[in-house]
Amino acid sequence: MSNRPSPNHPGPSTVTAFIDESLLLFLKPEHRRPLQILPLGRRRSIKDFVESLGIPHVEIGGLRLNDRQVNFDAILTGGESIQVLAPTEPVDPTRPDELQRPPLPKIRFLCDVHLGKLTRFLRLLDFDTAYQNHHGDDELIEIATGEQRLLLTRDRFLLRRARLIHGYFVRHTQPADQIREVVRRYGLHRFSRPFSRCPMCNGILQSVEKQEVLHRLPPMTANHFNAFYQCRTCSKLYWPGSHFKTLEAWVRDWLEGNRA
Numbered sequence: 001m002s003n004r005p006s007p008n009h010p011g012p013s014t015v016t017a018f019i020d021e022s023l024l025l026f027l028k029p030e031h032r033r034p035l036q037i038l039p040l041g042r043r044r045s046i047k048d049f050v051e052s053l054g055i056p057h058v059e060i061g062g063l064r065l066n067d068r069q070v071n072f073d074a075i076l077t078g079g080e081s082i083q084v085l086a087p088t089e090p091v092d093p094t095r096p097d098e099l100q101r102p103p104l105p106k107i108r109f110l111c112d113v114h115l116g117k118l119t120r121f122l123r124l125l126d127f128d129t130a131y132q133n134h135h136g137d138d139e140l141i142e143i144a145t146g147e148q149r150l151l152l153t154r155d156r157f158l159l160r161r162a163r164l165i166h167g168y169f170v171r172h173t174q175p176a177d178q179i180r181e182v183v184r185r186y187g188l189h190r191f192s193r194p195f196s197r198c199p200m201c202n203g204i205l206q207s208v209e210k211q212e213v214l215h216r217l218p219p220m221t222a223n224h225f226n227a228f229y230q231c232r233t234c235s236k237l238y239w240p241g242s243h244f245k246t247l248e249a250w251v252r253d254w255l256e257g258n259r260a
């Protein structure tokens, strides 16, 4: 007979942890198993314990302690069984969740420096998305909490910051995959109004009379197009030129794949 703990009989200073498949990537490679017995070390909160495994608190959708729903403050003393759940998609950060995070007033994003293309794609779908490529980590956390934005990042350490409330580790590395991933996670196809926002600066687009902007148009454009849109913030002009058909096809692809 072995005295080693088993899932049915965990030792007193260990915790039996069931970890959602989609959160395993945050664990050390040798720990990437959905069910395992882990040393607890000392009496600590479930939040502290789960974060010590590498899972950012913002990625967690629910916690169970001996099959009971608990929040981050629940205390582990050893011998318990816990479940670490990912949130159910589509995630709606504007509604209260079971971990009692303060909801966002509306879906607004903040992208870190490595997500410039994803930023422009989200704006093309009309999602208010802040992006500053010169901000350091502390400023990003400051903006996310101060402006009540959801931080999208490929930096898992940034997501472990205690002050951050809403954040997500973008799994894919290619921008076209990233936008599909974020649309699916937050069900963005339900709220998208493509081509209403300036992809360059996040400003709102408004239609302008051709006469008003004629002096700013290349002659060929003035001859061929009649509908023009101007960014209220940076004044950049847009019209449905040759590139527009490509953009329309992209947007259809990002949104359609998520309509069940």
Ligand SMILES: [Zn+2]
Binding pocket: 198, 199, 200, 201, 202, 203, 231, 232, 233, 234, 235, 236
């Ligand atoms: Zn603009």
